[in-house]
Amino acid sequence: MSIMGTRVVRTEDPQFLSRGATYTDDLIDERLTGALHLTLVRSPLAHARITAIDVEEARKAPGVAAVITGADIDLPAALLFPGADKNMVRSWLAADKVRFVGEPVVAVLTEEAYQGQDAADLVEIDYDPLPAVIDLRAAATDEVLLFEDAGTNTSNGMGLDDAFDENFFDGCDVVVTKEIVNQRVAAASLETRAASAVWGGDGRLTLWCSTQAAQGAKAEVAGWLGVEADLVHVITPDVGGGFGAKIGADPEFAVVAWLAKHTGRPVRWNETRSENMTGMVQGRAQLQTFTIGGTKDGKVLAYRLDVLQDAGAYPRLGAVLPMFTRMMAPGVYDIPKVESRARILVTNTTSIAAYRGAGRPEATAAIERAMDMFALEIGMDAAEVRRRNLIQPDQFPFTTKGGAPYDSGEYEKALDMVLEASGYTGLRAEQKRRREAGEVVQLGIGVSVFVEITGGGAFSEDASVQVHPDGTVTVLTGTSPHGQGHATAWAMLANEHLGIPIDKITVKHGDTDLIPRGSGTMGSRSLQTGGVAVYKAAGELVELAKQRAADLLEANVDDLEVVEGRVGVKGTDKGVTLAELAGKEELKVDSVFDSGAPTFPFGAHVAVVELDTESGKAVVDKIITVDDAGPVLNPLLCEGQRHGGIAQGISQALLEEVVYDEDGNPLTATFADYGFPSAAELPSFTLLDMATPTHLNPLGVKGIGEAGTIGATPAVQSAVVDAVSHLGVRHIDMPASPLRVWEAIEAARSEGGAPIDTARSTS
Amino acid sequence: MTKVQITVNGEATAADVEPRLLLAHYLRDTVGLKATNIGCDTTSCGACTVLLDGESVKSCTLLAVQADAQEVTTMEGLSADGEHLHPVAAAFRAEHGLQCGFCTPGMVMATVSLLKENPTPTEREIREGLEGNLCRCTGYHNIVRSVIAASGQDPDTVQGLNGHAETAPSGGVEVAPGFSTGSDS
Ligand code: FES
Ligand code: FES
Numbered sequence: 001m002s003i004m005g006t007r008v009v010r011t012e013d014p015q016f017l018s019r020g021a022t023y024t025d026d027l028i029d030e031r032l033t034g035a036l037h038l039t040l041v042r043s044p045l046a047h048a049r050i051t052a053i054d055v056e057e058a059r060k061a062p063g064v065a066a067v068i069t070g071a072d073i074d075l076p077a078a079l080l081f082p083g084a085d086k087n088m089v090r091s092w093l094a095a096d097k098v099r100f101v102g103e104p105v106v107a108v109l110t111e112e113a114y115q116g117q118d119a120a121d122l123v124e125i126d127y128d129p130l131p132a133v134i135d136l137r138a139a140a141t142d143e144v145l146l147f148e149d150a151g152t153n154t155s156n157g158m159g160l161d162d163a164f165d166e167n168f169f170d171g172c173d174v175v176v177t178k179e180i181v182n183q184r185v186a187a188a189s190l191e192t193r194a195a196s197a198v199w200g201g202d203g204r205l206t207l208w209c210s211t212q213a214a215q216g217a218k219a220e221v222a223g224w225l226g227v228e229a230d231l232v233h234v235i236t237p238d239v240g241g242g243f244g245a246k247i248g249a250d251p252e253f254a255v256v257a258w259l260a261k262h263t264g265r266p267v268r269w270n271e272t273r274s275e276n277m278t279g280m281v282q283g284r285a286q287l288q289t290f291t292i293g294g295t296k297d298g299k300v301l302a303y304r305l306d307v308l309q310d311a312g313a314y315p316r317l318g319a320v321l322p323m324f325t326r327m328m329a330p331g332v333y334d335i336p337k338v339e340s341r342a343r344i345l346v347t348n349t350t351s352i353a354a355y356r357g358a359g360r361p362e363a364t365a366a367i368e369r370a371m372d373m374f375a376l377e378i379g380m381d382a383a384e385v386r387r388r389n390l391i392q393p394d395q396f397p398f399t400t401k402g403g404a405p406y407d408s409g410e411y412e413k414a415l416d417m418v419l420e421a422s423g424y425t426g427l428r429a430e431q432k433r434r435r436e437a438g439e440v441v442q443l444g445i446g447v448s449v450f451v452e453i454t455g456g457g458a459f460s461e462d463a464s465v466q467v468h469p470d471g472t473v474t475v476l477t478g479t480s481p482h483g484q485g486h487a488t489a490w491a492m493l494a495n496e497h498l499g500i501p502i503d504k505i506t507v508k509h510g511d512t513d514l515i516p517r518g519s520g521t522m523g524s525r526s527l528q529t530g531g532v533a534v535y536k537a538a539g540e541l542v543e544l545a546k547q548r549a550a551d552l553l554e555a556n557v558d559d560l561e562v563v564e565g566r567v568g569v570k571g572t573d574k575g576v577t578l579a580e581l582a583g584k585e586e587l588k589v590d591s592v593f594d595s596g597a598p599t600f601p602f603g604a605h606v607a608v609v610e611l612d613t614e615s616g617k618a619v620v621d622k623i624i625t626v627d628d629a630g631p632v633l634n635p636l637l638c639e640g641q642r643h644g645g646i647a648q649g650i651s652q653a654l655l656e657e658v659v660y661d662e663d664g665n666p667l668t669a670t671f672a673d674y675g676f677p678s679a680a681e682l683p684s685f686t687l688l689d690m691a692t693p694t695h696l697n698p699l700g701v702k703g704i705g706e707a708g709t710i711g712a713t714p715a716v717q718s719a720v721v722d723a724v725s726h727l728g729v730r731h732i733d734m735p736a737s738p739l740r741v742w743e744a745i746e747a748a749r750s751e752g753g754a755p756i757d758t759a760r761s762t763s
Numbered sequence: 764m765t766k767v768q769i770t771v772n773g774e775a776t777a778a779d780v781e782p783r784l785l786l787a788h789y790l791r792d793t794v795g796l797k798a799t800n801i802g803c804d805t806t807s808c809g810a811c812t813v814l815l816d817g818e819s820v821k822s823c824t825l826l827a828v829q830a831d832a833q834e835v836t837t838m839e840g841l842s843a844d845g846e847h848l849h850p851v852a853a854a855f856r857a858e859h860g861l862q863c864g865f866c867t868p869g870m871v872m873a874t875v876s877l878l879k880e881n882p883t884p885t886e887r888e889i890r891e892g893l894e895g896n897l898c899r900c901t902g903y904h905n906i907v908r909s910v911i912a913a914s915g916q917d918p919d920t921v922q923g924l925n926g927h928a929e930t931a932p933s934g935g936v937e938v939a940p941g942f943s944t945g946s947d948s
Contacts, residue, residue, distance in 0.1 A: 009856055014845025016864040017852035017871065020798025020838060028795070113792075114781065190802045190810060190865040190899050240800070240865030241899050273803040483862030483900045636859045640905060644862065647902025671807035671897070679890040679903035684922050708902075 004496055007636040010488045011502060021238035024194035024210045025270040031198050031206060035266035036065050038256060039116030041106035041123045042275065043098035046134070046348035046664020047146070048127035050096060050105065058108060058122040063115035066263055067123070068107040070095030073258060078224050080251065080351070084315035087150035088346060092224075092255050098127070099146050099313035100348050101666055102278025104252065107259060109267065132348040132664035136287050136308045139345040146313060146346045155315040158322055159341035168337060169302050172293030176373045181733045182362045184285040184310065184658040186668075187355050188676055189482075191240020192276040193250055197257040198266035205260070206233045209253050212242040212480050213520025214510040217249035224254040236510025239482035243648075244354030245281050246482070247317065247522050252279070277669040282658055283355020285310035285318065286325065286362045292370040298380050298388040305329045305366055307342035311352055318352030319344045324359030324453065329402045331367040332411045332451045332602060333389040338401035348664040354522065356648055357706040360452045361713055365734075368448045368714035372721065373730060381428075382718070383419055383447045387412060390449065404453060406600045407694045414604040414626040415449050417688050422606040422624045435726050444609040444618070444723025448715040451602040454524035454629070454703025460594035461525075462517045463533035465494055465541050469583035471565065473498065473505040475537075478518020479530035480510050484705065485637045486526060490534045492634060497538035498578060499564040524703025527633060528599055532697045537591035544589060549576050599694045599702040601629040605715035607650075611723035616742030618720045620650050620683050627707035628690040630700045638704050639687055645708020646685050651677040652709065653716035657735050675735065724748070767831040771796065772840030780827050786820075787811045789827035790837060798838040798868040802897070809896030812869035812876075813837050819876035821895070838868035841875070851875050851913045858918065860909030862900035870896050874910050883914050886922055 015021065055067040070093035077089035094105045106123050110116045131144045138144075139153040146153060169175045195209040205227070211217045214234040222229040239246065252269065260267040271279060287308040294300040307325055311318045322342030330338045375385040390411040391398050398406045424445070431443040464476040475490050486509065491502035498505075508514060519525070546560045549567035553560075559570050568575030581587050608622040623646060632638045655675035659667045668674040693700025713734070720736040721729060728748035732740055764779040771794055778793050790799050790813065801823055802810035811823040814836040822835075841849035848856065851874050861867040870893065877884065877892040884892065889910045890903070898906060908918040 010859070012864075013856040013861065014848065016861060016867060017848055017856055018839070018842040018845045020800075020868050021864040022797065023800070023865065026791075026797035028797075113788075114783070188899055190808065190863065190897065191800070192802070239863065241863040243899070273805070273808075483864070485862070640859050640862055640901060643902035643904040644900045645902075647904075648899075670805045671803040672805035676807070676897055676899075678894045678897060679907065680894045682890075682903055684886065684907065685902065685904050 002496055003492055004633055005631070006634070008488060008492055008502065008634050009636065010485050011491060012485065012487045023191050023240050024196060024208050024237050027196060027208055027237055032196055032266045032268065035196065035268045036109040036111065036263060037113040037116050038259060038267055038269040039108045039110065039120045040104040040252070040275070041108065041120050041125070042279065043094065043101060043103040043105055045098060045127050045129055046101050046132040047130040048098050049130065050094060050098065050125060051128050052126040053106065054124040055106060058119045061115065061119035061122055063111040064108065064119045065111060066109045067119070068259065069093060070105070075225065075258060081315045081317065081319045084155040084319050085150045085152070087147045088155055088315050090251060090314040092251060092258065100350055101664060102275065102350060103313070104255065107255060109259060109263060134347055134349060134660050134662060134664050136310055136345055136347065139347050140308065140343065146348065153346050155311050155319050155344045155346055157343050158326060160343060164304060164339060168304060168339065169291065169293040172301050173296045174374065174377050175291060175293040176370070176377050177289065177291040178369065178373060178731060179287065179289045180366065180369055180731065182284045182286040182288060182365050183734055184282050185355060185652055185656045186277055186282050186658050186674060187243040187245035187280065188674065189241030189243055189245060192271045192273060193252065193280055194270040195253045195256045196266065196268045197260040199261050204231050204233055205257055206235065207253065207257055208235045208237055209249065210239050210246055211236055211248065212239070212246045212482060212522050213248050214480060214512050215478065215516070215518045216247065216520055217253065218512045220249040221254050221257060225257060234512045236480060242482045243356045244283065244358055244522060247354055247520065274670050277674060278350050278666055281316055281351050281353035283352060283358070284362060285352045288362070288366045290366045290370045292374045294374060296378050298378060298385045300333060300335050300374065300389050302337040303330055303335050303367065303370065305340040307340065309342055309344045310349065311344050311346050312349045313346060314351050315344065315346060316351045316353045321359035324456065325363040327402045327404045328360050328363035328453060329367065330400050331364055332391060332449045333367070334391045334395065335389065335401060349660055356645060357709045358523065360706065361710045364448065364450045364710050365714050368718060369731065372718050376725060376730060383415065383424065386447065386449050387415060404600065405597065406451065407696055408692050409451060409600065409602045410692050411449055411602055414602060414628060414690055417626050417690060418604045418606045418624050421686065421688055422608065422622070424606065427608060440612060440614055442611050442613055442723045444611055444719035446607040446715040446717065446719030446722055448711050448718065449604045450711045451600050452706060452710045453598045454601055455528045455595060456598040457523045457525065458519035459529065459596055459598070460592055461519060461529035461533045462515070462592050463530065463537040464588065464590045465534065465537040466588035467498065467541065467578040467582045469579055471500065471504060471577070471579035473500055475505060475507045475534055476515050477507060477509050477530050477534060478515055479526040480520040482521065484521060484526060484641065489527070489634055489637055490531060493531055493535040494538040496535065497542045497562070499562060500578070524705035527701050528697055528703055529593060529595060531633065531701070532699055533591055533593035535699060536593050537589045540591055541587065541589040545578055545581050545587060548581050548585070552576055593697070595696045597696055599696055601627070601702040601704065601707060603627040603707055603711050605711040607712065607715035607719040609716065609719040609723055611720060611741065613724065613745055616738035616745065618654060618723065618736055618741060620716060622683060622686065623650065623712060623715065624686040624688065625711060626688045626690050627704060627711065628692050629702040629704040629707065630693045631691050633701065641704045642687055642708050643685055645706055646712045647677060647682055649709040649712025650682060650716050651675065652713050653734050653736060655681065655735050765828050767827050769827070769830050770834040772836055782826065782828055784827045785823055786825040786827050786830050787822040790822060790835065796837050796839050800865055800868060802865065807897065809873060810866055810869040812872045812896060814872055814876060819873050838871050841871070854913035855909040858905050858909040858912050860901065860906045866896060866898040870898065870906060874913060877910065878914055883916060884910065
């Protein structure tokens with residue numbers, strides 16, 4: 001009997017819950033015996049010239065094996081994102097100039113981990129401070145340059161060549177424009193970054209690292225070190241969360257590998273949380289200006305989005321995020337005219353890259369704020385304005401004015417489901433009552449309808465399925481789970497064809513010698529590419545087994561069926577097990593699935609907040625979501641993905657922000673300062689089910705990993721504004737902290753309750 | 764160097780340690796028990812939570828010498844092996860209360876301690892009781908369910924009362940939209 005679609009508990013968990021997982025820093029491997037510990041001395045300044053480095057005292061400290069500066073490393077500085085200005089390269093250890101707080105400058109290698117900090121404290125570095133560029137508009141003036149050779153702070157641009165159309169909003173009764181911030185947030189995976197490296201006698205590097213994509217990491221590290229890719233073997237131990245920030249390799253990994261080569265000894269590195277909060281890539285960081293125009297009866301006619309993207313000091317994946325923001329700009333709405341552009345700028349801050357949603361939450365945040373402000377302007381209910389503009393089911397497949405080829409969707413149904421489940425009419429009545437009574441605690445109701453793109457980066461994935469003579473199965477996958485539960489889910493997919501119980505199926509990933517090709521886990525791509533590849537490979541294995549069994553059993557292939565791991569002749573007791581076939585000849589299939597296109601999951605969220613108008617504090621009371629990613633393979637895992645995303649969405653809306661002062665000092669560089677949500681700050685979530693299949697793969701599945709951040713963030717932000725919109729507040733930037741909400745209320749009151757915009761109150 | 768003797772998961776351990784050695788590092792590097800994780804340097808995350816003479820403590824804030832002559836229990840000390848999970852660990856599995864697993868050892872130990880203090884907690888009491896243990900993956904929804912289940916209460920009832928949650932009940936085999944469980948699938 002099929003177990004697809006059922007709540008199968010994870011096969012990973014017995015180990016995780018008894019001895020614990022094995023993360024990179026937990027590795028006990030004889031190849032790492034006698035490893036040196038790496039401690040990095042990082043820049044305390046955001047922008048400065050290095051005038052002198054003195055490591056003599058550090059070299060004499062107990063246990064020190066080597067102290068290395070940028071001048072010692074014979075590797076050329078690297079362009080970390082190919083599309084960026086080619087002058088915006090990063091050195092492995094900064095030698096001349098530092099460009100963000102946290103940039104590595106000196107590497108200290110010690111016998112014992114504790115000796116590292118002692119020696120690091122003895123390193124003397126003289127800096128000549130330069131003015132820091134933190135603000136995006138200041139960056140755009142090019143008055144202070146991060147890279148003098150580039151002559152500009154613009155890393156790259158999208159759609160900048162054509163001026164916006166002056167007549168774009170002609171014919172609109174109402175036009176609303178607003179600048180909003182999609183603030184910088186930290187991925188804050190609970191495991192920080194870690195890597196260990198050793199070079200073998202055969203001249204090959206073995207690199208264990210915490211990554212979401214071993215094969216990508218291998219290619220990057222080989223490129224950075226200037227060695228043949230075949231000489232690099234990446235192994236991914238268990239990974240304690242990634243959320244996009246661990247896609248591929250980080251420059252520190254190359255430093256670890258280089259140091260291992262240089263010293264001839266294995267090297268281990270595991271950063272501290274404080275290092276992680278400045279050293280690991282962060283996400284979002286867009287300044288957006290939207291303009292929306294339409295008719296008084298609620299039809300949106302034109303939408304424009306102008307994006308300034310912060311790339312941080314050294315452009316990485318952040319430089320490409322606005323591509324998704326632009327593509328997804330019109331969201332779920334059928335808007336006749338859409339235009340957008342983006343400028344990507346370097347600043348003296350930590351580099352920006354992917355964070356759960358990576359460009360799409362930013363698009364959704366903008367269009368959903370725009371719909372809300374348009375609704376307020378024409379005096380129409382927020383849900384009703386959305387309904388009047390949704391793309392209808394009979395319009396699919398639908399290519400938007402943003403250029404996105406939507407595969408399937410039933411947006412209005414999703415909206416109706418969340419409205420009904422939330423008791424929307426009743427909530428509005430309660431809100432009216434509280435407003436009329438002038439109660440201190442007001443009710444805010446936020447609605448979002450969203451569509452996103454999953455599997456947008458790489459459409460194809462490899463899988464291999466092998467049945468062994470002892471009846472066990474090995475599945476090799478190019479995806480790279482770090483909490484998603486592929487060991488369980490991929491076993492379920494193999495089980496579907498083989499009928500072999502999942503506890504006999506081992507799923508392996510993240511070892512580049514074993515699995516040379518793969519694109520890893522990111523962009524919610526895994527099930528719709530890698531999962532389908534496993535399903536397909538297992539199906540092909542069954543066909544192969546039937547061919548072989550047909551000869552053996554002297555039967556017609558069409559008369560054979562595979563039940564519970566055995567090929568049998570239908571209607572007889574004749575048969576042979578897959579294990580027996582594997583004993584005669586290797587029974588293994590390598591397969592590739594290529595979907596050729598991304599899919600577009602969608603949904604709708606309603607958030608309800610209780611907002612204390614005296615303190616400004618908003619608390620999410622309820623969140624009700626539809627996240628439609630097609631058929632669900634394992635509801636337990638799928639719900640887990642939704643929960644995690646919803647929490648991160650609520651948290652971006654209310655709590656989280658990476659803050660720099662004007663000199664570029666990070667003010668949120670520890671978990672004591674950063675708004676990481678605890679259980680006490682979040683509600684339980686109400687999930688509704690809806691499954692609209694895609695035609696792009698045989699399972700009809702789409703991605704679910706990022707839905708929560710995309711739908712929940714704007715719903716919660718909208719609910720906060722809604723709670724005080726009757727006081728004249730039209731917008732509050734995220735995170736909607738008590739102070740920011742309180743200031744918005746005060747500003748609106750001092751304007752006599754007239755509708756006003758509240759600009760950001762802190763930098 | 765100072766000599767310490769610490770009973771870890773019922774077994775005597777002893778070593779000469781630097782006075783500054785953290786208990787978390789003693790457990791991980793001296794004793795070699797790697798389940799206890801370190802997620803921060805500001806006593807914020809709780810990934811390092813263990814029991815010291817039965818009380819939950821953050822082992823990153825305690826020196827090994829402060830645990831001298833005492834008993835420490837880590838997650839490894841709860842379950843004999845993966846087949847025989849401690850009831851709290853088993854509840855985390857049943858309710859999918861873990862994803863990447865990094866917060867899990869600390870979360871499980873904090874739960875053991877919480878349930879000892881309060882055997883039948885409400886949702887609010889659980890959320891506040893686990894405030895010092897951070898998880899980035901689960902959004903806490905299923906962690907809360909795990910704790911409720913471990914307390915012998917029904918997660919749907921307790922969570923529904925306190926948190927308005929209406930997630931489908933767990934445990935039984937249940938079919939998600941879009942897949943049939945028939946043999947023809
Ligand atoms: S590692 Fe102990 S509280 Fe974070
Ligand atoms: S399961 Fe990943 S941090 Fe909790």
